[in-house]
Amino acid sequence: MQECIEKSSKRTTRAEKAQALFKSGVRPIEWSADCWTVKGSKGEYTIKRDNDVFTCNCPDGLYRSHQGELCKHILLVQLFIDWQRDVARWAVKTMVEAL
Numbered sequence: 001m002q003e004c005i006e007k008s009s010k011r012t013t014r015a016e017k018a019q020a021l022f023k024s025g026v027r028p029i030e031w032s033a034d035c036w037t038v039k040g041s042k043g044e045y046t047i048k049r050d051n052d053v054f055t056c057n058c059p060d061g062l063y064r065s066h067q068g069e070l071c072k073h074i075l076l077v078q079l080f081i082d083w084q085r086d087v088a089r090w091a092v093k094t095m096v097e098a099l
């Protein structure tokens, strides 16, 4: 099995940071379908979704949102949503197969 070394750039991207956080077991707290809290290294941040536009109140998020980029907290929430969808799909599939 070949190792994935081609992507080893000097800087870790936000997506990679979010994936690393997710893999280490960090999960957003879901308050509603459109509101989450993520614990960051310097505090807790609130991520909100409005018409599929995600906003985060961390300094990076406030700054980056003007440039159309997403901070790692938003990326983490998006990973979380995808993961929940996968888990739900898998659960339904298992239930259907068990019938």
Ligand SMILES: [Zn+2]
Residues within 6 Å of the ligand: 045, 056, 057, 058, 059, 060, 061, 071, 072, 073, 074
């Ligand atoms: Zn953020």
